[in-house]
Amino acid sequence: MKWRLMAMDAIEASQVCYCLDDFNLKDVSVSIPKGKMTSIVGPNGSGKSTFLKVVSQLVRCQSGDLRINNQPLQCFKKKEFAQTVTMLPQSKDSVPDVTVKEFIAFGRAPYQHQFQFRSSGADEEAIMWAMEATGTSKFQDKMYYALSGGEQQRVRIAMALAQKTEILLLDEPTTYLDISHQIELMEMLRHINERYQITIVMVLHDLHQATVYSDYMIAMKSGAIAQTGVPKHVLTAQFLKEVYRIDATVRFEDGFPIIIPVKYTKEALSV
Template sequence: MATLAVDAVSVGYNEGLIIDRLTVEIPEGKITTIIGPNGCGKSTLLKTASRILKAKQGTVYLDGKAIEKQPTKEIAKKMAILPQTAEVPTGLTVFELVSYGRFPHQKGFGTLKEEDYRYINWALEVTGMKEFANRPAEALSGGQRQRVWIAMALAQGTELLVLDEPTTYLDMAHQLEVLNLLKKLNEEEGRTIVMVIHDLNHASRFSDHMIALKAGKLMKQGTPDEVMTSETLRNVFEIEAQIVPCPVNCKPICLTYDLAMISNQLRKKA
């Protein structure tokens, strides 16, 4: 199973650092979500971990080897990446778009082989997109498009999925559709999944492991019970939150919250 670890990594643009000497290890076969305020380095961490960005210092390890020393195609056979803003190309059917996931495994002119078709059809099946295989990809709804991108990532046949805000711009139903699919893939296929999510309750509900960042530094990591605490949310987001167990799965959820500064002012007035 593919392993991913970040060791004392610093990343930045020009003179400033977005991530500062960050060390984290992604648990195998688990769902890990990265949380934190805007601009804290969540997307930068994913881009660095997947070699889209180069670290100024430190090392990213994929399967125990420095990722910068591994060929791009070899990385793509181990790790599939779904970026934050993936635009659907015009003129492609769903099947054609998903087939792009087989590119790392192709040689020469890239003719699809029997094994490629097996992966593509399986990816369409598990994402519920098989009936849309011949439909133009740009004609799909937001939730369906996300499922197509996930299908393309699955068609790569990797054990590690990296997703940057897979629920952004989706309504509540489509968010749950995508997150339930990822949970199913983790539970039934054993995929290691790493993703950035803004909704704290979704992060807690669908995660085995959480990483909380602030200003490019690690504030807390662990299980949802360890990370989703009033103290951590105060330190990371500067909010006062009431955390209670979910009545369905007992995972911690944020019931109410307010800015820490406002909460302190209200307490003083009382």
């Protein structure tokens, strides 16, 4: 894609390359709209998490240009970047021995002096706001480990929100959640996006959720951008064939996609 400058883009990547032992992000050029919900989809190992790591500066790309709010990544001071972009990686099993409120307070780290944590009025306000936005106030004094997986995920998002950034990067936020908690979480994210205009970029595997809950979709394949656009336009039988190598039909009912793999259709018909 040709390099373009748009005031409405929160993240702009131009010909970004990042090489690992057996894997390369290849010439990734993509623009992510400001204040919208964007999903990154694609097969396992296609580079979705790696791309988020590059954008969040967890790793440094070897070449290419990356801009946040039209400012080159290398021009950000560390603290300024941490006050602009939050990255919530895939949830890991380690469970800290702290209360929910203490856990959420970790999100305030970019606003602290290096060797002393002194909670300010702004910290308290941000923590209260994050708990309110995620509906986690009610268990603020509970131990984090004593919450269910779904509740812990809400608290993790509250911690990310407490960082008070305008861009939120979420790597597979619905993993390990049952269907009702997945929907609850996605509804919460949509509410946060609409109410506070926070740009949300999330790696998702569920194409239904990605279609229903995002304004823009980026599909990756083998370390490169395969397709971008409005989800309902991206999600076609041709797309599933090219990106996921599956034969399937796609139709929409009340805005919800219904994906039926062709093989299963035939099997179902023959029963």
